[in-house]
Amino acid sequence: xxxxxxxxxxxxxxxxxxxxxxxxxxxxxxxxxxxxxxxxxxxxxxxxxxxxxxxxxxxxxxxxxxxxxxxxxxxxxxxxxxxxxxxxxxxxxxxxxxxxxxxxxxxxxxxxxxxxxxxxxxxxxxxxxxxxxxxxxxxxxxxxxxxxxxxxxxxxxxxxxxxxxxxxxxxxxxxxxxxxxxxxxxxxxxxxxxxxxxxxxxxxxxxxxxxxxxxxxxxxxxxxxxxxxxxxxxxxxxxxxxxxxxxxxxxxxxxxxxxxxxxxxxxxxxxxxxxxxxxxxxxxxxxxxxxxxxxxxxxxxxxxxxxxxxxxxxxxxxxxxxxxxxxxxxxxxxxxxxxxxxxxxxxxxxxxxxxxxxxxxxxxxxxxxxxxxxxxxxx
Ligand SMILES: Cc1ncc(COP(=O)(O)O)c(C=O)c1O
Numbered sequence: 001x002x003x004x005x006x007x008x009x010x011x012x013x014x015x016x017x018x019x020x021x022x023x024x025x026x027x028x029x030x031x032x033x034x035x036x037x038x039x040x041x042x043x044x045x046x047x048x049x050x051x052x053x054x055x056x057x058x059x060x061x062x063x064x065x066x067x068x069x070x071x072x073x074x075x076x077x078x079x080x081x082x083x084x085x086x087x088x089x090x091x092x093x094x095x096x097x098x099x100x101x102x103x104x105x106x107x108x109x110x111x112x113x114x115x116x117x118x119x120x121x122x123x124x125x126x127x128x129x130x131x132x133x134x135x136x137x138x139x140x141x142x143x144x145x146x147x148x149x150x151x152x153x154x155x156x157x158x159x160x161x162x163x164x165x166x167x168x169x170x171x172x173x174x175x176x177x178x179x180x181x182x183x184x185x186x187x188x189x190x191x192x193x194x195x196x197x198x199x200x201x202x203x204x205x206x207x208x209x210x211x212x213x214x215x216x217x218x219x220x221x222x223x224x225x226x227x228x229x230x231x232x233x234x235x236x237x238x239x240x241x242x243x244x245x246x247x248x249x250x251x252x253x254x255x256x257x258x259x260x261x262x263x264x265x266x267x268x269x270x271x272x273x274x275x276x277x278x279x280x281x282x283x284x285x286x287x288x289x290x291x292x293x294x295x296x297x298x299x300x301x302x303x304x305x306x307x308x309x310x311x312x313x314x315x316x317x318x319x320x321x322x323x324x325x326x327x328x329x330x331x332x333x334x335x336x337x338x339x340x341x342x343x344x345x346x347x348x349x350x351x352x353x354x355x356x357x358x359x360x361x362x363x364x365x366x367x368x369x370x371x372x373x374x375x376x377x378x379x
Contacts, residue, residue: 009124013347020332021341027372030331030341032168032313035364038233039280045270058265060257062090062241065272070241073275078213086246089256090263093238094198094227099125101194101223101242102160104255106131110159115145117348119168119196131159133350140355141307141318143170147181154185160192161185165210166199166311169348169359173203173311179210183217192248193218198227198240201284203311204292213243223248228271231281233363239267288313288362291369295362298373313363316345320356322379327354334358340375 014031021028061067067084075081082088091097098121106112108130114122116135123133136150163182165174186193195212203209212218223244229235242252274280292309299306305318323330327344335341342358360376362369 005128006124012120013343014120017331017335017341017343020335024336024339026335026339026341027368027375028341029360029362029364029372030343032361033235033363034233034313035368036233039274042232042234042270042274042280045273046266049266049269054266054269056265058090058262058268060262061253062088062263063265063268063272066090066268066275067241069272069275070243073278074213074243078211080213080216080219082243083246087249088241088243089249089253090268091225091240091242091256092260092263093229094196094225094240095121096238096260097223097225097240097242098122098194098196100255100259101225101252102126102131103129103259104251105192105194105223105248106159109157111155111157112160112162113150113153113158114162115164116350116353117143117169117345118162119164120348122162122196123350132157134158135350137349137353138170140353141357143167143172145174145178145181147178147185151185154189154191158189158191160194162194162196163212164196166197166203168199168312169314169316169343169345170307171309171312171314171316173207174210176208176210179212179215179218182212183215186221187217191221193222195222195224197224198230199312200226201231201281202288202313203285204289205310207310209311220245221248223252228267231284232271232274237264237267239263239271291362291364291366294366295360295369295373298370299376302373302377303379304376307357313361315360315362316357317342317360317376318355318357319379324356327356327358330356331358334379338375338379340372 017030067088071082071084102125106129110131111134112126113134116137200209212222227240303322307316309315327346331344342360345357346352346354
């Protein structure tokens with residue numbers, strides 16, 4: 001009999017709903033991945049580097065050329081210069097960066113503050129490392145953090161606060177005043193901030209992405225996680241990076257070197273060339289804003305309640321005026337009977353709080369967005 005280290009953890013909802021969508025030939029707006037082709041220029045670059053023989057292990061923290069490009073990019077965007085040599089590490093996607101950061105920094109019985117609803121990879125990473133998740137529930141339906149309430153969760157055992165902006169699943173973003181509040185809360189403590197910013201380039205309505213990197217007191221105590229997959233429509237490549245001050249990065253790399261050692265070499269060389277052209281990521285927000293707007297326009301007149309999406313490629317829809325079924329049941333019913341798949345938001349809560357809300361991913365071809373919205377309009 002195996003004693004599970006994660007007894008409460010099952011198969012992720014994304015696998016479950018994607019399998020169901022395929023079985024019932026439903027349009028899958030469940031899992032968050034682009035339903036369109038990535039840029040052929042980047043594919044050609046990878047192929048070129050492979051042909052030129054860049055196919056062996058990269059250095060453990062990533063190739064210097066790519067880390068230099070990232071250091072410049074972050075400096076121009078957020079005004080802080082990371083040292084490419086000691087403060088940036090290339091990872092196998094955002095997920096590995098998050099897991100490695102938690103493994104490297106969370107000790108047995110340390111507390112980690114998480115915000116519910118939360119992306120589903122955080123809590124298992126804390127628990128498998130012997131840490132304790134302490135949850136702050138973001139008030140539904142606007143999901144704005146009340147920092148006075150949140151700060152009551154902080155005590156001498158708090159090792160880490162994990163934030164995520166733009167936020168999956170809600171599609172909300174943190175504002176400058178939120179980051180200022182966070183800065184005030186952690187001042188004078190040893191708390192580490194782990195900031196998941198994989199959707200940094202998907203922010204709508206002329207809002208600025210409020211990276212912790214913009215805030216000197218936060219940057220000095222934060223590991224910040226990014227994903228090439230989200231930014232370059234290549235989620236299957238599982239490539240990302242993490243930045244942080246040298247003392248935190250030293251600990252990060254102690255674990256990184258033994259759980260992946262290093263990441264895909266030709267892709268790193270290709271990205272180091274491709275990323276020099278800023279338009280490859282600066283136009284992403286307007287690209288996705290058009291998709292969000294198309295989805296919302298096509299949904300007009302539907303009985304679903306639209307919750308504002310100001311970032312990410314997710315749109316929350318409330319269905320209280322349609323059904324009082326449990327959100328997991330309603331998502332299954334929609335898949336089987338209407339041929340459209342979303343993710344029930346209760347799965348993002350530790351206590352499965354059910355606000356009758358489903359998450360839909362609009363990173364899809366316009367024809368699919370229109371088809372999906374037409375189905376939803378008629379529910
Ligand atoms: C909030 C959030 N963080 C991290 C990740 C993982 O990123 P990656 O695919 O680069 O591992 C995702 C992917 O869906 C995400 O939504």
